[in-house]
Amino acid sequence: MTDSTPETPAADNQRFARLWEEPAPPSTRGRPARVNRGQVVDAAVGVADEHGIDAVSMRSVARALGVGAMTLYSHVPSRDHLVDAMVDRAYADFALPDRDLAWRPALEAYAHGYFSLLRAHPWLTSINSWRMPLAPNVFDADEAGFRILVDTGLTAGQVVETIAIVNQTVSGFARSAAAEDADQRSQGTDYETYWAAQTDFWQNTFQPSLYPTMTRLWTVGAFDNGATPFELRIGALLDTIELLIEKSSGDPIPSFDDCMAVPWPDTDCPPPVDGQA
Incomplete structure (x- = not known):
């Protein structure tokens, strides 16, 4: 068997089952x-x-x-x-927000927790987010994110879409941070030093008349406190979500008990994972 051995459809049926099993006790037979x-x-x-x-x-x-x-x-x-x-x-390193927080501080904490996770394990940004493993710690993170918004008045679809937007925004910041780390290692200059060295460009090459919108924003200091690749600033995104919640008039999302009161083949609620109900 090699690392490139393809998975068979039969093997895929049980691909994630072992992730939910308790570790087996050490065998007392044979060599340890x-x-x-x-x-x-x-x-x-x-x-x-x-x-x-x-x-x-x-x-x-x-x-x-x-x-x-x-x-x-x-x-x-x-x-x-x-x-x-x-x-x-x-x-398992994802620091999830306190259940008792209001939706906005909870969502901000969730985003910062996700950013910290991706900074600690940058390779996670290379994992296909559309095929994440059906694993307990991944489900715990998804559950925490959805729980933040599920009773805010958003529709079920808006809850899922909003968390996806937050996740993609955070992963974008994390990828930028990882790229900056790589450039610092290869070029030997940090973020501030790199941009400080570009003064001549702004003084002698940049033409404000060609970029009037950028110039207007620069003139009033819009870029002075811009986020660096190592900071996660999502205030504007949270403001947008807040407006969406204020304007929402969606039907209430059924409670867990209501979902469980209907046989699974006849309900729109997803089936629970064994042991997670």
């Missing part, structure tokens, strides 16, 4: 295992944090653990399964 599943996943996350997701392979993780690559296959059957477990492990 040199590593356990948790150590394998933690080592893979460490490789990705330092070198990026493309550096993660069964061989690179095995080297980090000081074992043979075949040892890993007893814990994760393929690289795809390993990456699923890595995402779930990383999402």
